[in-house]
Amino acid sequence: MDAQNRHIDRLIARHLDGESLSDAEQAELLDWLRSSEEHRHSYLEAYDAWGGRHLSDTRFDAEAAYRRLTERIAGPEGHPAAPVVRRSRAVRRRLVGTACAAVCTALLVTGFFLRGKAERQIPDIREFVQTAEAPVYTGKEARLVLSERRTVRIEEKRSSIRYDAAEIHINEDAREPIEKKEVAAFNQLLVPYGKQTTLTLADGTRVWVNAGSWLIYPSAFGDDSREIYAEGEIYIEVAHDAARPFTVHTGKMDVRVLGTRFYLSSYGRDRTQEVVLRSGSVSVAPAGAPERGIRIVPDQRASLDTAGTFRIREVRAEDYISWIHGYYRFDNTPLSDVLARLARYYNRTFDCSPEVGVMTISGKLELNDDPGEVLRILSLTAPIRFRVSENGFRLYSVQTFRKEHDDNPNRMPMENRNPN
Numbered sequence: 001m002d003a004q005n006r007h008i009d010r011l012i013a014r015h016l017d018g019e020s021l022s023d024a025e026q027a028e029l030l031d032w033l034r035s036s037e038e039h040r041h042s043y044l045e046a047y048d049a050w051g052g053r054h055l056s057d058t059r060f061d062a063e064a065a066y067r068r069l070t071e072r073i074a075g076p077e078g079h080p081a082a083p084v085v086r087r088s089r090a091v092r093r094r095l096v097g098t099a100c101a102a103v104c105t106a107l108l109v110t111g112f113f114l115r116g117k118a119e120r121q122i123p124d125i126r127e128f129v130q131t132a133e134a135p136v137y138t139g140k141e142a143r144l145v146l147s148e149r150r151t152v153r154i155e156e157k158r159s160s161i162r163y164d165a166a167e168i169h170i171n172e173d174a175r176e177p178i179e180k181k182e183v184a185a186f187n188q189l190l191v192p193y194g195k196q197t198t199l200t201l202a203d204g205t206r207v208w209v210n211a212g213s214w215l216i217y218p219s220a221f222g223d224d225s226r227e228i229y230a231e232g233e234i235y236i237e238v239a240h241d242a243a244r245p246f247t248v249h250t251g252k253m254d255v256r257v258l259g260t261r262f263y264l265s266s267y268g269r270d271r272t273q274e275v276v277l278r279s280g281s282v283s284v285a286p287a288g289a290p291e292r293g294i295r296i297v298p299d300q301r302a303s304l305d306t307a308g309t310f311r312i313r314e315v316r317a318e319d320y321i322s323w324i325h326g327y328y329r330f331d332n333t334p335l336s337d338v339l340a341r342l343a344r345y346y347n348r349t350f351d352c353s354p355e356v357g358v359m360t361i362s363g364k365l366e367l368n369d370d371p372g373e374v375l376r377i378l379s380l381t382a383p384i385r386f387r388v389s390e391n392g393f394r395l396y397s398v399q400t401f402r403k404e405h406d407d408n409p410n411r412m413p414m415e416n417r418n419p420n
Contacts (some may be wrong), residue, residue, distance in 0.1 A: 012046050122222040135214040137192045145188040162200040189215040194347030204239035208324045211344040235321045237261045256283045263320040274303040278317040328365045335359045346371040349392030356395050
């Protein structure tokens with residue numbers, strides 16, 4: 001009996017390590033799993049022990065296993081073999097115990113190993129980024145690139161995109177869904193200046209994408225990891241899945257999480273890139289150098305300078321994500337930085353003299369549809385004035401503005417005109 005137990009233990013170990021079992025070995029392990037409830041529990045205990053040795057900061061997630069099993073049953077490319085019934089959380093919990101046992105059997109029947117060689121092989125996203133066409137943010141429409149032959153253009157200033165198992169929904173009340181069988185392995189979302197988009201990925205992760213940003217992501221994640229690439233400014237709420245860590249790559253750093261909420265800024269022309277954690281925990285490392293990674297806690301900002309060094313600072317995370325609610329909040333922020341953010345948000349130029357750029361402001365700035373009104377409100381709290389320029393606005397200190405006005409008293413102050 002001991003010899004038989006050791007034989008079964010070896011089969012389980014080989015199975016969890018991703019080694020292929022012969023048809024006879026699979027049948028033997030399947031018979032052993034079916035023979036008693038105790039054997040199924042033993043398998044799950046072995047799975048937990050294996051995960052403890054191979055995966056840091058993870059554990060067996062029964063609900064995640066159940067979800068992957070139901071996705072598997074749904075069939076290839078997300079087309080369900082039978083109608084999918086949405087169940088309440090309470091009902092799902094009652095099913096989890098049964099699902100855990102069912103997973104053990106289904107894994108062998110289908111050859112779909114949770115910790116074996118994943119069936120869905122997702123190409124390396126970093127290699128794809130290297131071959132992708134460089135983004136241009138001056139267009140008037142957001143673009144969702146689904147394949148070489150299919151690009152969807154989105155005109156609305158604020159839009160929403162949601163992926164599910166079988167379809168892609170864009171501004172759901174206004175467009176027909178797109179079947180995922182029409183898309184390539186990686187999709188791209190390009191949000192130009194003056195636009196914003198909310199993206200819901202297939203795993204439930206939500207990404208708020210600000211103006212002048214570029215995302216690359218798979219239409220469906222693989223079985224053991226989740227990876228996306230981001231350039232620009234995003235706020236992301238990662239759906240928890242201990243079995244599939246989530247990594248955000250930029251051109252200069254990698255951010256690895258299991259499930260959390262954080263802000264990321266990685267505009268290519270900015271000298272620094274930064275991550276601000278709102279909740280949970282993240283590991284941040286220079287791109288391709290995980291051994292130099294650091295962990296930050298909520299309300300900390302990790303900024304990566306041009307020398308490849310991280311600097312940690314205590315901040316208020318809410319200040320960095322206020323734009324998803326329609327306003328910016330600043331705390332002793334140089335006016336040059338404020339104007340750079342307004343330029344991206346409104347797709348207009350906001351130039352200023354050097355003496356204005358070094359001024360700092362604090363407080364809440366509402367982002368309404370009229371940039372001239374935003375500047376008027378700003379001029380109530382800072383000693384500045386502005387004029388309309390050819391492509392946007394030019395800001396002056398009050399002293400400079402008054403001098404120019406005194407030199408030409410017939411010139412009407414432009415901040416009182418309608419800039420649109």
